[in-house]
Amino acid sequence: MGHVSAIAESRGLATGAYLPVATGRGRLPLPSRWLSLPKKECGTMKQRISLVTLATTDLARTLDFYVRGLGWEAAFVNDHVAFFQANGLIVGFFVKDAFEKDMGRPIAMGGASFSLAHNLGSPAEVDAVVEQARAAGATVLKAPVKTFWGGYSGYFSDPDGHVWEIAHNPAWSISPEGHVTFVP
Numbered sequence: 807m808g809h810v811s812a813i814a815e816s817r818g819l820a821t822g823a824y825l826p827v828a829t830g831r832g833r834l835p836l837p838s839r840w841l842s843l844p845k846k847e848c849g850t851m852k853q854r855i856s857l858v859t860l861a862t863t864d865l866a867r868t869l870d871f872y873v874r875g876l877g878w879e880a881a882f883v884n885d886h887v888a889f890f891q892a893n894g895l896i897v898g899f900f901v902k903d904a905f906e907k908d909m910g911r912p913i914a915m916g917g918a919s920f921s922l923a924h925n926l927g928s929p930a931e932v933d934a935v936v937e938q939a940r941a942a943g944a945t946v947l948k949a950p951v952k953t954f955w956g957g958y959s960g961y962f963s964d965p966d967g968h969v970w971e972i973a974h975n976p977a978w979s980i981s982p983e984g985h986v987t988f989v990p
Contacts, residue, residue, distance in 0.1 A: 858922065859898040861905045861913045862966050868899045871965050875942020893984040899966075916967025923971040925978060925986045929958040935972045936960045944970075 950960030959973035
C-alpha cells in the first residue's frame with residue numbers, strides 16, 4: 807500500500823474513488839462522503855469564475871502596462887476601474903481605495919500567495935510573452951525554464967506586484983479562443 811493510500815485509509819477515505827489529478831505519488835483518494843453528496847440544481851454556486859478583480863494603486867500606470875505594453879484592449883474604463891474581456895471571464899483592475907471601500911476590508915497589494923496564469927502553445931511563445939512583459943515594465947521573477955512537471959514556464963510581476971505565470975503545459979490543450987482544457 808502506498809503512502810497516500812495508507813493515510814487515506816487511516817482517515818476513513820473511500821478506496822477505489824480518486825481525484826482525477828496525478829500528484830506524482832499516485833492519485834488522491836476521495837472521501838466516500840463526497841461521492842454521495844446530492845447535486846443541487848438551483849441555488850448552488852457553479853464551478854466557474856466570472857471575474858478576477860485586482861487592486862491597483864495607479865490605474866493610468868496599469869492601463870499603460872496592459873494596453874500599451876501587452877496589447878490588451880479595455881472593454882470599460884472609468885476613474886476607478888478598468889475591465890478587460892478575456893476568454894470566458896473578465897479581468898478587472900480596481901483602484902485600491904475604492905476597492906477597499908467596496909469590499910469593506912483592507913487590501914494587501916501584490917500576489918504573494920497566488921499567481922494568475924497565461925498558458926501558451928509552445929516554449930517559444932512563453933519566452934516571447936515574458937520578454938514583452940519585461941519590455942513593458944514587468945519585473946521578471948523567474949526566467950522561463952523547463953519545469954519538474956514536464957512543461958516550460960516563467961513568472962513576472964506587473965507594476966502593482968500581481969504575479970503572472972506564463973506557461974506551456976504539453977499535457978493541456980488550448981482552443982483557438984484560448985480556453986485551456988485539463989486532460990488527465
